[in-house]
Amino acid sequence: MCGTLWIFRGIPFHERSKLRIFERFSLSTMCLQKIYGLLLAPFLRYNSTIIPKGRRYYMDDLKIYDVRYLKGDSSFLLDDGKTSILYDSGFGFTGFKVAENIREILGDRELDYIFLTHSHYDHALGSAYVLQYYPNAKVVAGKYAAEIFRRDGAKKVMKELDSKFAHACGVDEYEFLGDHLKVDIPCEDGAIIKAGDLQFEVINLPGHTKCSVGFYCKDRQLLLSTETLGVYDGEKNIVPSYLVGYELTMKSIERVSNLAIRKLLAPHYGILNKKQTEFFLQHMKSASENAAKEIVEWKKSGKTDEEITQIWKDRYWYGKVKEFYPIDALRLNTSITVNLICKELIK
Numbered sequence: 001m002c003g004t005l006w007i008f009r010g011i012p013f014h015e016r017s018k019l020r021i022f023e024r025f026s027l028s029t030m031c032l033q034k035i036y037g038l039l040l041a042p043f044l045r046y047n048s049t050i051i052p053k054g055r056r057y058y059m060d061d062l063k064i065y066d067v068r069y070l071k072g073d074s075s076f077l078l079d080d081g082k083t084s085i086l087y088d089s090g091f092g093f094t095g096f097k098v099a100e101n102i103r104e105i106l107g108d109r110e111l112d113y114i115f116l117t118h119s120h121y122d123h124a125l126g127s128a129y130v131l132q133y134y135p136n137a138k139v140v141a142g143k144y145a146a147e148i149f150r151r152d153g154a155k156k157v158m159k160e161l162d163s164k165f166a167h168a169c170g171v172d173e174y175e176f177l178g179d180h181l182k183v184d185i186p187c188e189d190g191a192i193i194k195a196g197d198l199q200f201e202v203i204n205l206p207g208h209t210k211c212s213v214g215f216y217c218k219d220r221q222l223l224l225s226t227e228t229l230g231v232y233d234g235e236k237n238i239v240p241s242y243l244v245g246y247e248l249t250m251k252s253i254e255r256v257s258n259l260a261i262r263k264l265l266a267p268h269y270g271i272l273n274k275k276q277t278e279f280f281l282q283h284m285k286s287a288s289e290n291a292a293k294e295i296v297e298w299k300k301s302g303k304t305d306e307e308i309t310q311i312w313k314d315r316y317w318y319g320k321v322k323e324f325y326p327i328d329a330l331r332l333n334t335s336i337t338v339n340l341i342c343k344e345l346i347k
């Protein structure tokens with residue numbers, strides 16, 4: 001990697017990095033995907049589907065754009081014509097592509113804010129790359145996420161997970177910018193963010209991680225959701241996603257149940273329509289609750305963790321979920337969830 005550095009002398013930092021990652025990215029992913037599509041399919045099938053451009057949704061004067069590069073990314077842009085907000089930022093290795101998608105939409109305008117729902121690499125790491133394009137964007141996240149970004153150990157894990165998934169997508173060499181992660185506005189529960197004419201309340205929703213937050217726009221009854229509430233495929237599949245606390249998750253779900261919500265922006269999916277929003281709000285609690293009850297029953301009847309993981313795979317890992325949820329992550333998360341339920345619910 002160092003051997004290629006001299007070529008980019010005199011080119012601004014973000015442009016250099018962009019060249020380095022995307023020359024390789026376009027060769028290794030795009031071409032190989034075309035030429036060796038079948039051969040590489042087993043490695044590329046999960047999160048590597050490239051998102052078609054121009055997907056946008058309107059909510060009155062507020063436009064919401066899908067700026068993900070890969071389906072596994074979680075990154076959507078909100079824009080009311082005056083103020084722009086990036087809601088999560090996707091993987092590190094796709095971060096520059098996400099930034100380019102934003103630039104195509106905003107043109108010469110600045111990106112004003114980056115809202116991060118939690119510190120996981122597929123949601124937050126891309127912000128370090130987007131900031132190379134938009135250094136004036138203000139990063140908003142929970143106070144605890146800001147603390148995590150300061151930990152070398154956390155950045156090391158992010159680097160490992162991001163590069164592992166990048167490798168599975170055919171990207172072997174790119175610059176890690178985790179040291180550029182930052183939070184300009186670390187928020188306590190209930191903090192109000194005034195972003196131009198848009199106003200959001202930051203709501204602590206721990207359960208998936210300790211640092212998980214949602215952003216609630218009361219005027220528009222819009223919730224920028226977080227994975228604690230479950231990962232939704234837009235149809236009937238809500239994957240329970242509690243990794244640090246079951247009771248914590250149920251309390252977070254309870255809080256959201258008490259909000260007036262007309263529209264919901266879901267991680268990895270985008271804006272839900274009326275029917276989907278209603279379905280999700282009606283079923284998020286039972287999805288998490290029933291899954292926990294079943295885990296308790298299975299453990300009591302002597303099922304092994306491997307058997308439980310297999311049941312979860314058959315139950316949740318199909319359709320759209322399969323496109324954005326790598327099987328390795330599902331396996332790892334299921335074993336964390338099973339341990340958590342044993343600790344909290346089996347005395």
Ligand SMILES: [Zn+2]
Pocket residue numbers: 118120123208227
């Ligand atoms: Zn997560």
